[in-house]
Amino acid sequence: MKLRVKFSKHGNIRYIGHLDVMRYFQKANRRAGIDIKYSGGYSPHQIMSFAQPLSVGFESDGEYMDIEVGQIESTDQVKEALNSVMAEGIRIEEVKVLPSDAKNAMASIAAASYYVRFKDGFCPAHDTLATIDAFMAQESIPYIKKTEKNEFELDLKTSIYELTVKEYEGTPHIYMKVNASSSGNLKPALVIEKLFEFVGEDVTEHPLHVIREDLYLNLGDAEHPEFGSLGSIGSDEIPSEEHE
Secondary structure: OEEEEEEEEOOOHHOOOOHHHHHHHHHHHHOOOOOOOEEOOOOOOOEEEEEEOOOOOOEEEEEEEEEEEOOOOOOHHHHHHHHOOOOEEEEEEEEEEOOOOOOOOOHHEEEEEEEEOOOOOOOOOOHHHHHHHHEEEOOEEEEEEEEEEEEEEEEEHHHEEEEEEEEEEOEEEEEEEEEOOOOOOOOHHHHHHHHHHHHOOOOHHHEEEEEEEEEEEOOOOOOOOOEEEEHHHOOOOOOOHHHH
């Protein structure tokens, strides 16, 4: 049985990197008594995968881990058991049973949403909302992508699905929903960099605080994307055969 576990990550633990988070959950699964399945072979490991690594220093309301388990009482029991052993700053928000044909979390990602604010004392001089409107009104937003062997020009605008100002916990933030697929993963820092370049300001003078709101799969198609949260699939119902 496959479970999708949604968790948040806030506070000082945002400085813990992805590999350490993976090791942490391996231990947490054992401490919580989760009947997690293991791979075969000479070096068995927990069958577990994560949706997308979170950059060090970012906080998040919507991270996802897929695990395979044997017997469980309920999704609420798994959630409570894991939360009972969580370190400060990590909280299990939701656990769902995935359909048997569900793609793993990493393969499903099409987009991600972020809240971005400037740290105290580093607010930009320009009117952010007015700048965003003018920025997105451009016919295209060219940028140069560099790889180890090549560099080529792409249009940033095609990878920005939403860019505006929204409140997060009572404070205005730049809000963006951007391409997060394996073929076009767009970093929020690049969007901010191009936004500042548009008004002639240097983004390096404006330290950022970034919160990933959620990760999304595409329920539509490439021409007409319709985004749904990665946590929107699955249910709380345990398949009847798992009780036998």
